[in-house]
Amino acid sequence: MTVEPVAEPLVGFRRWGCRRGALYSGIFVAGRFVPNPALAMIAPRVKPVPWPTDQDRVAKCFALRGHDAPQRDCNCGFSAYYELPAEPDLPAPDAIWGAIAAWGLIIECERGFRAQYARPIALLDRHNPDDHGERGRRAANAAEAYDIPLLEHAELVAYAGWHGELRAA
Numbered sequence: 001m002t003v004e005p006v007a008e009p010l011v012g013f014r015r016w017g018c019r020r021g022a023l024y025s026g027i028f029v030a031g032r033f034v035p036n037p038a039l040a041m042i043a044p045r046v047k048p049v050p051w052p053t054d055q056d057r058v059a060k061c062f063a064l065r066g067h068d069a070p071q072r073d074c075n076c077g078f079s080a081y082y083e084l085p086a087e088p089d090l091p092a093p094d095a096i097w098g099a100i101a102a103w104g105l106i107i108e109c110e111r112g113f114r115a116q117y118a119r120p121i122a123l124l125d126r127h128n129p130d131d132h133g134e135r136g137r138r139a140a141n142a143a144e145a146y147d148i149p150l151l152e153h154a155e156l157v158a159y160a161g162w163h164g165e166l167r168a169a
């Protein structure tokens with residue numbers, strides 16, 4: 001694991017919880033999406049904030065003794081996998097996959113990284129048989145809101161490679 005500022009953005013792939021055109025960080029538990037559980041622990045009344053549509057997102061740490069994110073011995077920062085799985089799992093109806101460009105401070109791990117700055121660059125067009133919300137347009141609504149393309153698997157990987165360094169190979 002190394003920590004180093006990078007010149008060229010790294011690109012990676014990740015899941016979000018997606019609601020009404022907004023992408024949220026969070027976890028998936030027993031078929032449900034839980035937005036930002038770390039924030040919910042320290043501030044249960046604070047509404048989760050989606051990734052902004054019009055600017056880069058800056059990582060925050062929600063650990064008790066906050067620090068600049070990301071840090072090596074924490075799990076803060078925007079996480080992504082180097083590789084888009086062949087069959088990306090959709091553990092909840094509102095789960096969607098996409099690619100991010102990330103830069104600033106980067107913590108590299110075995111299968112992915114955590115980054116200081118990130119923005120979504122494209123979303124995966126993948127049918128989710130469990131999703132009956134938003135008239136089947138959940139991912140399309142988000143792609144519109146963030147003004148990014150909705151792409152098939154191979155297209156998404158290629159498109160991501162145009163936006164930064166792809167370490168999947």
Ligand SMILES: [Zn+2]
Nearest residue numbers: 061063074076
């Ligand atoms: Zn942290």
